[in-house]
Amino acid sequence: MNITIFGKGNMSQAIQGNFEASGSKINVVTRENDAALGDIVVLAVPYPAVDDIIARYGEQLAGKIVIDITNPLNFETFDELIVPADGSAAQEIQAKLPNSTLVKGFNTNFASTLATGKVADAAQTTVLLASDSADAKAKIAEALTGSSLNIVDTGALKRARELESIGFLQLTLAAGETINWNGGFSLHK
Template identity: 65%
Template sequence: MNVTIFGKGNMAAAIAKNFEATGNAVNYVGHETNATLSEVVVLAVPYPAVDEVISLYKEQLDGKIVVDITNPLNFETWDELVVPADGSAASEIQKKLPNSKVVKGFNTNFAGTLDSGKVGGEIPTVVLLASDFADAKDQLITALKDCPLTVIDAGSLKRARELEAFGFLQMTLAVKEEITWAGGFGIVK
């Protein structure tokens, strides 16, 4: 599978590492405006930057699996999400990209846990995926099958709301140093 990642930060690198570990090809897009996109596109940018990506690449995103890793928090206050209470960043992105298959994923993980494959150095890192497109989730699960991550189908795109709240809680705990950036929540099966 070919994967394009918007962004070049820690999350982008950690996600790419896992795709590459299973033989997938990854390319990055920064601020250039004429990149060719792969079949899977990962939005590893802050939520406020998503609209710019969509405005520049809307036509190219048609028919693609678009993975939204954002947590739409108010970066000024760190005290609220900036999407409707009954919605999510992922559902807003799906509305803007009706011909794409939006999948929420990786937003409940820190880069360190994606890089190491462990939460707190002990519990396997679990990536939760939410989407209305079962085939898109299945393709991502298959593409990451042999990497250190455990990838779980968390349900429909409606579950993105809970995933974003969960990611927000985890980030606020880390900022307050209640947990480390190598820690977080884990799922034991």
């Protein structure tokens, strides 16, 4: 499968490694380079950078599965989300990209847990996906089949609100040194 990742940070690299482990072809897009977009597009950038990507690539994103990994934190105070309490960044992005299929995912993971496939060097890393498209979630799970990740379908895109709250909690706990950056959440059946 052809995957495009916007961003070049730790999360981008960790996500790239997991898709590559499954045999996908990866194309990384940054401000310095442009490229054709793949079947699945990952927004591995801070939430404030998403609008610029939409402005530049909105038409090219039509018909694509777009994975939003953002956590819409107030980076000045680090004590609140900057989206309405009854919504999510993912829902706002979906409204701006009505011809794309949006999936919330990877936002409850740290780069180290994605790179190693383990939470706290013990439990398998779980990636939570929310979308109104069961087909899109299935395609992402298929594209990650060769990775060491546990993929869990959490339901409709409206569940992104809870995923963003979990991501926010996890980030504030790590920033406050309550948990390590290799810690986090894992689900077991």
